[in-house]
Amino acid sequence: MAFQDMVVIFDLDGTLVDSAPDLAGAMNHVLALEGHPPLPLEKVRSLVGNGARALLERGFAEYDHTDIATEEMERHIGTFIDWYVDHIADDSRPFPGCEEMLDALAAHGAALAVCTNKTERLGFALLEAIGLKDRFETIICRDTLATYKPAPEPLLECVTRTGRQSGVMIGDTMTDLSAALAADMPCLIASFGYGSFTGEQKKKAGWFDAFDALPGLLSKMCD
Numbered sequence: 001m002a003f004q005d006m007v008v009i010f011d012l013d014g015t016l017v018d019s020a021p022d023l024a025g026a027m028n029h030v031l032a033l034e035g036h037p038p039l040p041l042e043k044v045r046s047l048v049g050n051g052a053r054a055l056l057e058r059g060f061a062e063y064d065h066t067d068i069a070t071e072e073m074e075r076h077i078g079t080f081i082d083w084y085v086d087h088i089a090d091d092s093r094p095f096p097g098c099e100e101m102l103d104a105l106a107a108h109g110a111a112l113a114v115c116t117n118k119t120e121r122l123g124f125a126l127l128e129a130i131g132l133k134d135r136f137e138t139i140i141c142r143d144t145l146a147t148y149k150p151a152p153e154p155l156l157e158c159v160t161r162t163g164r165q166s167g168v169m170i171g172d173t174m175t176d177l178s179a180a181l182a183a184d185m186p187c188l189i190a191s192f193g194y195g196s197f198t199g200e201q202k203k204k205a206g207w208f209d210a211f212d213a214l215p216g217l218l219s220k221m222c223d
Ligand SMILES: O=C(O)COP(=O)(O)O
Pocket: 011, 012, 013, 014, 048, 049, 050, 051, 052, 055, 115, 116, 117, 118
């Protein structure tokens, strides 16, 4: 496989972008309205990876606030999203070396894609706000297709849409690794991301500690 045959598919939260500060802001806004104290940033980081609903459910669960009625949860999600849209990149930034790494991969001829479990509304807004949106040939969000990660289809769709022969998933949580395994695609995990993995799960992915290592790792996969 050569770079020209490959689409490199990036997860967004916790992989390209350190978005936890603004996600924490939105979550703590909702929690405060319900009389709960704010959760620390480190805790929120560990809860990100499956979309807004799962994030809120996990946040409320930290206060043993479970069995929330569907209508009530929809209201919380609405409040969360309204706040988050207004603050989407107050403190969210690409992880160090992100732009340089994307430049290097593009220069090698790789196609670049995003596959995120954020909805299109939030995913596009975040990528636009941090100036990365135009770098990607295709962006697949949670509501772009009928299925979302950990289903394999969104990853396979990135390959189809870019017309490349194969894809490599770059992510930070088990959601990304499971999707890649289901799509029979190699997966590299950012150690600086938000995921947690068992020893067995760790062995199923390649790992990198900083973006400057990524072009070299991918180039080895091309050999
Ligand atoms: O917003 C989330 O919870 C997940 O988003 P990601 O798929 O880009 O990590």
